Amino acid sequence: MTKPVMILGLLLLFFTLLVKAEEPLVAPKPTEPLKQIDFKDPIPFGLPPVEYGLGEHSDPASRLEQALAARTLKLNYDAQWGYLRDVLKALQIPESSQLMVFSKTALNPRIINPENPRVVYFNDDVYVGWVPGAKKMEFASVDPLKGTIFYELAVKASKEPHLVRSERCLACHGGDSSLRIPGLLVRSFLTDRHGRPISGYSQISHDKPLEKRWGGWYVTGTHADMTHLGNLFNRDAIEAAKTNPALRANLKHIDQFFDTAKYLNPHSDLVAHLILDHQVHGHNLITRASMEQQLGLRSDVEQQLVRYLLFLDEAELTGPLHGTTDYQAWFEKSGKRDASGRSLKDFDLQTKLFRYRLSYLIYTDSFNKMPSAARHRILQNVYSFLTASLAELEQSWDVDPDAFPVQERQAILQIVSETLEDLPEFWTVSK
Template sequence: MHYPRILLALAALSLASPVVAEDFQGSTHALKYDDPPIEYSKQTPQDRIAKLQAQIVSGEVKLKWDDEYGWLPALLDELKIPKSSQMLVFSQTSLQRREINPRNPRAIFYNDDVYVGYIPHAPMMEISAVDPKLGGIFYSLDQVPQDKPSFTRNQDCIQCHVSPRSLGIPGHFVRSLRTDGGGEIIAGTDTSEVTHCTPLADRWGGWYVTGQSGAQTHLGNLVGLSAFDRHSGDPSYRGNVPDLREIIDTSKYLTPHSDIVALMVLEHQVHMHNYITRLNYETRTMTETYGHIRYLKNQVNAFLRYLLFTEETPLSGPVSGDPQYVADFTAPGPRDSKGRSLRDLDLQTRTFKYPCSFLIYSEAFDQIPMVMRDHLLQRLYDILTGKDEDPEFSKITANDRQAVLEILRETKPNLPAYWQPLAAKQ
């Protein structure tokens, strides 16, 4: 029997790439997430979908059915997920794999903590959310009109969503691989998860990709072995595609795009959320077992390296996508008195303008147990002020350290008092 593999067991890559230094120093084995103190399956989720379901049952929220797209438009509006975040994946990596092919790809939409998967004419939607303490929670929603639609939690999804790719916790991951002309995965072409550390040349096999990357090549838009063969001789083949109108019937989707910038943000975000959840789990387990967190030094260093983009693969030229997605993503801020935000995009030499993850504002980060959260904030402060001279962070320039420090001082609530400059304390 097949079970939902939820939307982010996504697509795939062709060139094997080694595990890079930003992993948890080998600590990617599956944790005992159903044992105390985690008890993943026994806990009542507090994620955004669980809260929405309660609002639907109480009558506080009523979703409007759409005759063309079903629950999709109302769900995106209610969850404040921008339609511009649409990305299209044609590899057959879902429970509803028979509904997916290069002519009928699966659309994925997302915000900071919810992912929505939609396939035209498929019987259900696949949704997942990030619970602040538990990590990924997976749901399905039948595409049938009803007064009070019901999200069904799919515990079986974690059969695929607890793996080294998700850092051994119930989480999400992005993949890249080759497919045949029908979207079937070609065995042996899958590789490790795609993150901001992955070179663009190795990303987006099995995906459609719209936008401009200049001379920087990628594996998007390649359908079947003949397309990959042609790409080998002409790496620019099927690159720099403005929209998908000449490739698929885009009238079945909310936009004609599968945005390159949305993909890049996604690839950072899902792995960052996995890091946050893994560190939450590890801290709770260690403090219950040993009463301290001293054995988590490597995990903390790996977490901070990823948070601060120290191993991000640089861009060799500008990247541009749908301006609407950029506007939608950057709008929430928050911004400091100079107008700067950790959501500001660079897209010239790197993804973000300021090298610190916007997920430092997330509820999941704030729910890391206090003993670890306080330790992270102390280490982060020491790195940004230059007190911590660990060579692992030496690539962060003085200007970037100062900018991130100033932005966080003004925009991150409840920072310890030592974060504030001396004048502000007097």
């Protein structure tokens, strides 16, 4: 047995044994009722039928590796960028999604710092990490049933480059902050001048107020009077920001901090940040709901997912907010549209992230290929909210009816009815 396989086996065994000692480590049969657990309980994702790390995968990075192995795709090596540009093109990830993080909270901490930040590129299903001077690129790719799959690609010229599964990532990407499943992380940590974390938050989502986000990240874009923790490093600057919260805010350029010529572009777009913050936690909730159904378990994750998909606890924005690249235009163009031209990817960026508050994540494979029973329940609850009376919104959902007007809910109903495949029969729209 090879060393990587042994390490993966030990990791899977470790996470499997995290379930309560008195519970049998056997996945229930399909006919057995779902077993109630707490949302904070670990998920034994090494067990059948999930069997994380084993079997076939259908996530974007796995498909990329399959194409490389079959020699139906070739990656060209560049002396400056390695395989970066070709990888982004193959995975259909825009260069404008580039986000820069300088906190030492990921792989390659020895070379990541405010003068040499790590960059992350992403689309709806896959994330790519790259650092100038690193020996490997990193991939986090969402498989519909097995969660986030991690890969690495050596940054050196090769006739046959290949993505290699990474087992070490689960040490961080399988804990509390990723909901105890193989998931994704977005953190916000203020750092010293070397990028070493000082204080912050281990889990960021669209529910977190902006003033707590983006510690350890560069941010380019304007956000009116709103504040955030981006662009701040060094204890002196952090201390100065306490009396001047607008310090290093509303920046359109960050080349005063480091040499941006080392990167594909000199931006870390604010709008892309907002999408990453929403998307990562959403993916983790979907994966957790899917795995619980597969393993015959049930917590309140589905209720949390429904509220999250509907942005019911979203932190208020006080825009206008603007990025510094064409990322916003790319993102909106990629959305599915109804006959009236409306899309769940239409931005608001004034008081909320989106004009129509139901997450575009309902179009992803991770949502649509989850066990049908779980998908059906989630869509049923979303539909119940969208068709609820004003009294029901207030009493059953703890939502101010004025904050989610009926016109918006009706628009969402129509958009979904025209754009979502395999729509349940109960999803009807009043004429």
